Amino acid sequence: MKVLDAEFVQGFIRMADDGWLQGWHERNGGNLSYRVKPEEIETVREELNPGEWKPIGTTVPKLAGEYFLVTGSGKYFRNVSIKPEDSCCIIELDGQGENYRVCWGLVNGGRPTSELPSHLMNHEVKVVATGGRHRVIYHAHPANTIALTFVLPLTDEAFTRELWEMATECPVVFPSGIGVVHWMVPGGRDIAVATSELMKRYDVAIWAHHGMFCSGEDFDLTFGLMHTVEKSAEILVKVRSMQPYKRQTIQPDDFRRLAADFHVELPERFLYEKY
Numbered sequence: 071m072k073v074l075d076a077e078f079v080q081g082f083i084r085m086a087d088d089g090w091l092q093g094w095h096e097r098n099g100g101n102l103s104y105r106v107k108p109e110e111i112e113t114v115r116e117e118l119n120p121g122e123w124k125p126i127g128t129t130v131p132k133l134a135g136e137y138f139l140v141t142g143s144g145k146y147f148r149n150v151s152i153k154p155e156d157s158c159c160i161i162e163l164d165g166q167g168e169n170y171r172v173c174w175g176l177v178n179g180g181r182p183t184s185e186l187p188s189h190l191m192n193h194e195v196k197v198v199a200t201g202g203r204h205r206v207i208y209h210a211h212p213a214n215t216i217a218l219t220f221v222l223p224l225t226d227e228a229f230t231r232e233l234w235e236m237a238t239e240c241p242v243v244f245p246s247g248i249g250v251v252h253w254m255v256p257g258g259r260d261i262a263v264a265t266s267e268l269m270k271r272y273d274v275a276i277w278a279h280h281g282m283f284c285s286g287e288d289f290d291l292t293f294g295l296m297h298t299v300e301k302s303a304e305i306l307v308k309v310r311s312m313q314p315y316k317r318q319t320i321q322p323d324d325f326r327r328l329a330a331d332f333h334v335e336l337p338e339r340f341l342y343e344k345y
């Protein structure tokens with residue numbers, strides 16, 4: 071089968087397009103990666119043409135030998151659906167999880183996203199934390215979430231609680247909460263270590279003054295997670311723009327009742343008394 075005909079590639083392209091249409095990907099902002107299933111890679115193997123091994127910039131031994139579909143560095147999400155073979159690539163990792171090689175795509179040159187260390191370290195953490203169920207890591211620059219990193223305390227507690235309060239579905243969609251990474255230089259191992267540490271506990275990590283990372287099982291769930299968090303952030307921005315304080319909101323005991331009815335566990339450390 072041609073790579074571009076494979077269902078996982080079609081799903082990846084559609085998700086990139088959806089992110090672009092949301093306005094989360096100015097210029098080359100954001101990046102996406104998918105951990106390809108062994109049976110999926112077999113369906114496209116005839117088209118794979120491995121290049122040179124290159125260092126990942128970190129070590130991910132638990133992902134040794136795995137294949138990933140990833141966006142290219144400096145590539146624009148608005149072009150992914152128009153010229154996917156220029157904007158994306160399939161990479162293979164070596165037996166130590168230290169090097170990668172491009173096997174398909176990036177036909178006009180280039181390299182995988184500069185955030186490859188963060189993507190792969192997040193994947194590695196999720197392989198352990200979810201028994202391999204999570205396959206998608208998504209980074210975007212959604213404006214409302216970024217705006218909140220200038221006005222809310224940069225703590226997991228503040229972001230989780232504030233965003234849970236803005237829509238009743240939120241604690242059900244991201245019950246484990248949201249992690250926050252203080253401002254750091256992007257594109258390297260240090261921010262990858264900090265982010266993947268949070269991903270042990272959460273499916274969402276916010277990078278202060280930069281953007282958001284989400285992890286999920288498939289394209290729908292991961293896109294839906296980013297969409298839900300950003301929508302909640304948008305509501306909070308609107309509320310704060312009208313007046314500094316909420317006149318009424320969802321209270322800790324309301325969350326506890328919600329958790330019981332929807333069969334989710336909401337950590338008590340996010341249900342602190344505010345007023």
Ligand code: 13P
Pocket residue numbers: 098099100101141142143144145182183184185209256257
């Ligand atoms: P890349 O173009 O290298 O993927 O970088 C975009 C980005 O959002 C960096 O954080």
Ligand code: ZN
Pocket residue numbers: 099100209210211256280281
């Ligand atoms: Zn970014």
